[in-house]
Structure formats: C-alpha cells, structure tokens
Amino acid sequence: MNDYLHNTIPNLKPFNYDHHHDAHFINKPWVLVNGISKKKSIYTFKADNVLEISRKDNVIKTTWNINIQNSFSIETEDGKxxxxxxxxxxxxxxxxxxNKEEFAMYINVSNYDDDINSVEDIQDFLKEKYKKKVSTIIYDHEFYYIEKSKEFGPYKVEVLAEKVNAGDISAYCFVRDVNEHDYSNRMRIEDLLHEL
Known part of the structure; x- marks a missing residue:
C-alpha cells in the first residue's frame, strides 16, 4: 500500500475475497465520495463482471475483473x-x-436510510455510523471507577448508570477502561453516559 494512502486513511484492511466479495462487495450500491459536490455517482459491481455507474437518469455499463493478487481492472470512461x-x-x-497517487472512496448505502447527495450528507453518515460504533463499544466494555481514592469494578456502563441513578455513586467519578492502567485520560462516568 502506498504511504500516502495509509497516511490519509489509516487502518485499512486489504480486500479479502472470502470475507468481502459476496457479503460486502457484489451488488451493493457504492456512492462515490470523490466529487460528490459536483455529481453523484453510484457504482454497482455485478457478479457477471459488469460495473453499473448510475448518475441521475444515466446508467453506464462497463466491465471489471479481479485477478489472483486481488487487483481489480476496471474499464472507465478514461480507459482501463x-x-x-x-x-x-x-x-x-x-x-x-x-499507477498514480490517487484513490477513490465509496460508501455502501444499502443499510442507510437517508440519501447521500452532498458532502454534508457524507458527514452525517459518518457521524451516525461512528456514534453507533462508539455506543456499541462503550456498552459492551467494562470500566473501573475511583471514588474516595478507592477503585471499584470493573462494571459495564449500564451498571454504572444504575449506580448513578440510585445515588450510590457520583456521575463525576473518574473511570478507566479495563485495558488502561491509570486515570490520566480524565474521563468521568458522565462522559460515558453522554455517548450512549
């Protein structure tokens, strides 16, 4: 992977045919992020190696192929x-x-209720997506809390919320993730509850 791509978008996973091809790639509506402010394009990679590119009332059909090294050849308006x-x-x-230092980013909108037609829509999509992800991670994770110089836990966030609601502990108690060694991030129970 080129350094510029890794630096721009960290933590990318390479395409894995067994994992991605059928479940996450084929016949999915992929909205092209690049240039969406000028025109919206939806790419659909079909199983028969047909690539449909939809723009407003116009649908272009072209081809795509994948080789053993998971490199894709795509026929575009500008060539292969x-x-x-x-x-x-x-x-x-x-x-x-x-062949160039450029990439295209796409969002699969099949599980998203709203239309993506602008940069603002992309921002809303990402905000909602990662808010759900953070909530899920926080909800499933366990945390220690410290009160009056004594440490308690670990507890899931729902248990901490119950303790706060019952008045057993303060929402301002510091918490640390089970994988952290100290309270240096200065996160409080209240901060966790805001993310749920």
Whole structure:
C-alpha cells in the first residue's frame, strides 16, 4: 500500500475475497465520495463482471475483473485502470490506483436510510455510523471507577448508570477502561453516559 494512502486513511484492511466479495462487495450500491459536490455517482459491481455507474437518469455499463493478487481492472470512461481494494469498514471501500497517487472512496448505502447527495450528507453518515460504533463499544466494555481514592469494578456502563441513578455513586467519578492502567485520560462516568 502506498504511504500516502495509509497516511490519509489509516487502518485499512486489504480486500479479502472470502470475507468481502459476496457479503460486502457484489451488488451493493457504492456512492462515490470523490466529487460528490459536483455529481453523484453510484457504482454497482455485478457478479457477471459488469460495473453499473448510475448518475441521475444515466446508467453506464462497463466491465471489471479481479485477478489472483486481488487487483481489480476496471474499464472507465478514461480507459482501463488497475486498482487495489481496501475496506475501512464493511461499508467504506477504497480503490487505490496502482499507477498514480490517487484513490477513490465509496460508501455502501444499502443499510442507510437517508440519501447521500452532498458532502454534508457524507458527514452525517459518518457521524451516525461512528456514534453507533462508539455506543456499541462503550456498552459492551467494562470500566473501573475511583471514588474516595478507592477503585471499584470493573462494571459495564449500564451498571454504572444504575449506580448513578440510585445515588450510590457520583456521575463525576473518574473511570478507566479495563485495558488502561491509570486515570490520566480524565474521563468521568458522565462522559460515558453522554455517548450512549
């Protein structure tokens, strides 16, 4: 992977045929993020190696192929390009051009209720997506809390919320994740509750 791509979008997972191809890639509506402020384009990679590119009332059909090294060849309006595919998450696809320092980012909108037609819509999508992800992580995780110089836990956030609501502990008690060694991040129970 080129350094510029890794520096721009960290923690990318390479395309894995067994994991991604059928479940996350084929027949999914991928909205192109690049240039969305000028025109919206939806890319759908079909199982028969047909690539449909939809723009307003116009649908262009072209071809795509994948080789053994998971490199994709895509026929575009500008000619044939070779790209490597990466996933940021199962619904964020990045195609990195192997011959130039450029990439295209796509969002799978099949599990998203609202239309994505602008940069603001993309920001809303990402905000909602990662808010749900943070809430899930926080909800499933366990935390210690410290009160009057004594440490208690670990507890899940729902248990901490019950203790706060019952008046057993203060919402201003510091907490630390079970994987942290101290309270230096200065997070309080109240901060966890705001993320749920």
């Amino acid at each position: 390009i070779t790209v490597k595919a990466f996933f940021k998450d199962d619904d964020i696809l990045v195609l990195n051009n192997e």
